[in-house]
Amino acid sequence: MIADLFSLLKINSERDDAKVTPETPFGPGPVAALEKFLSLAQRDGYQTTNVDNYAGHFTYGDDLPDDAEEIGIFAHMDVVPAGTGWESDPYSPEIRDGKIYARGASDDKGPTMACYYGLKILKELNVPLTKKIRFIAGTDEESGWGDMDYYFKHVGLPEPDLGFSPDAEFPIINGEKGNITEYIHFSGENTGAVHLHSFIGGLRENMVPESATAVISGDIEQIQAKFDAFVANYADKNLKFESKSAADGQLTVTLHGRSAHGAMPEKGVNGATYLAKFLDEIGVVSPFTKIAGQVLIEDHAGEKLGVAFEDTKMGALSMNAGVFKFSDQQDDNTIALNFRYPQGIDEDKIYDVLNSLSGVESVTKSAHGHTPHYVPMEDPLVETLLSVYEKQTGLKGHEQIIGGGTFGRLLKRGVAFGAMFPGDVDTMHQANEFIPVDVLLRASAIYAEAIYELAK
Structure with missing residues (x-):
């Protein structure tokens, strides 16, 4: 065997x-x-x-x-x-x-x-x-x-x-x-003292992203000191940070968390949402990083997102922010949100809430879902x-x-x-x-x- x-x-x-x-x-x-x-x-x-x-x-x-x-x-x-x-x-x-x-x-x-x-x-x-x-x-x-x-x-x-x-x-x-992935879409526009050129995180919608990588420029002096201070606030998460400079003044930064099954996102540390929060704090101004770093971070039950729901038999809804794709050269950037939902709520109700989020251009749903x-x-x-x-x-x-x-x-x-x-x-x-x-x-x-x- x-x-x-x-x-x-x-x-x-x-x-x-x-x-x-x-x-x-x-x-x-x-x-x-x-x-x-x-x-x-x-x-x-x-x-x-x-x-x-x-x-x-x-x-x-x-x-x-x-x-x-x-x-x-x-x-x-x-x-x-x-x-x-x-x-x-x-x-x-x-x-x-x-x-x-x-x-x-x-x-x-x-x-x-x-x-x-x-x-x-x-x-x-x-x-x-x-x-x-x-x-x-x-x-x-x-x-x-x-x-x-x-x-x-x-x-x-x-x-x-x-x-x-x-x-x-x-x-x-x-x-x-039930199981459905819904995608929130953003433009590539972003302003602020730090400019976000690209952001990639996650391998699959049903996996907690172990890591994420962003390319930034602008006011990025003392980046390591800023991240050391950021990590100190989340010592229990065991975050790891890497950075690499380029000749054109751009900096590539990578943050590592811990992967887990998307059905149990609380067992992982979502590297993408923590990197978004870091970028949000050091000067990136973008609906993409704001929602990822302020709303989605540690929001495993969808409470901050506004979709939290619990059924007496089937339990509570869970949400995993699984795949992040952003480029300032594109007008269609996405975050894939995978929901596991009990009876009493459905994918359309979730869709309506996501569509109402400030800064979200549009929402789409995966072709495959399960009730x-x-x-x-x-x-x-x-x-x-x-x-x-x-x-x-x-x-x-x-x-x-x-x-x-x-x-x-x-x-x-x-x-x-x-x-x-x-x-x-x-x-x-x-x-x-x-x-x-x-x-x-x-x-x-x-x-x-x-x-x-x-x-x-």
């Missing part, structure tokens, strides 16, 4: 739009990982299907009647960008202190292989089942879910009747908040998975509703199930991502019994 996992982790399967072709819809990396995963399934005797390199699947139980119910297992081979701050090569997996370190170790290649081997146990034991199993691997889960849109339109099969995604945590995720999703506790799917979890761990199961989005919501009767256990350290979307080896083994045992109990 670990050898197979390493073969996947060695593949850099970040989305790369610069290398998109008809044969590589999200770049070559995700396709390479999908092909490797399907090759493992072929090796183990499954018949596989690759749907134009968007997604693929293999099935177990082809000898069952055509009208047999089908369980879908949804995983993904793509990963978020590795970013910086790693103690080892993110695509040279290694085991240290019982933990496998690599990008994708916990999101989602590690859990995928744990679940794959759970099914492999049943296959090798030749356990009789009455439901088919379709194991589906996507390649664009971390971006726009274009893989699954294409897959369901072109695979020529009905949706599975029920299913789960091994892409979250135990005991279960039976509710997920809130919930599967009741009394559904046999939820009851079965929780009973297996309780039997295997001795811990009491309970429902969970999260801001993160998983492929579990693709089905009306779909949930996320594992592979993180309560108390585990969550390193998804962060530098030095890892999964403990013993978690993989425990999860495989749970997945084997869970698939059996659902399909026996």
Whole structure:
């Protein structure tokens, strides 16, 4: 299992739009990982299907009647960008202190292989089942879910009747908040003693920006002393600052914070918003830096933004300011805001608030969004998975509703199930991502019994 996992982790399967072709819809990396995963399934005797390199699947139980119910297992081979701050090569997996370190170790290649081997146990034991199993691997889960849109339109099969995604945590995720990214647009005009030429921060909308870089000119004397004073006010954030002068009098400044999953922005330190605040304080006058550095900074619940909302069951809205792009040579500069919202509010209400912000030229929305999703506790799917979890761990199961989005919501009767256990350290979307080896083994045992109990 670990050898197979390493073969996947060695593949850099970040989305790369610069290398998109008809044969590589999200770049070559995700396709390479999908092909490797399907090759493992072929090796183990499954018949596989690759749907134009968007997604693929293999099935177990082809000898069952055509009208047999089908369980879908949804995983993904793509990963978020590795970013910086790693103690080892993110695509040279290694085991240290019982933990496998690599990008994708916990999101989602590690859990995928744990679940794959759970099914492999049943296959090798030749356990009789009455439901088919379709194991589906996507390649664009971390971006726009274009893989699954294409897959369901072109695979020529009905949706599975029920299913789960091994892409979250135990005991279960039976509710997920809505998910939408909205973009606030600005002109490139800015005035003040310090002029902002450009500003870039963030790698993905669902990641807290680890760093941001700006090019400035004007009254920039004593810049290091000014930043030292700025950092002293935020000693608990462990901010790091770099600067580089150019012959034309411009200065490039970079601020490093700490990345985290965009569904839990409070776990990171948004380097872009802190850099914007610094620029705002030293003399840049721009709606872009004012909103980023005064409104968005540490506004994880959208209170200063004016979109805060909380539902008694699904919890509070969260907001991650994920990608920042600015140039004084362009009239269309953007900040991408990713919202995870509960029932009771929707993307249009958020849009209306953003449109009313002073200094914002316009607002647009991403093409892909998801409304809130919930599967009741009394559904046999939820009851079965929780009973297996309780039997295997001795811990009491309970429902969970999260801001993160998983492929579990693709089905009306779909949930996320594992592979993180309560108390585990969550390193998804962060530098030095890892999964403990013993978690993989425990999860495989749970997945084997869970698939059996659902399909026996």
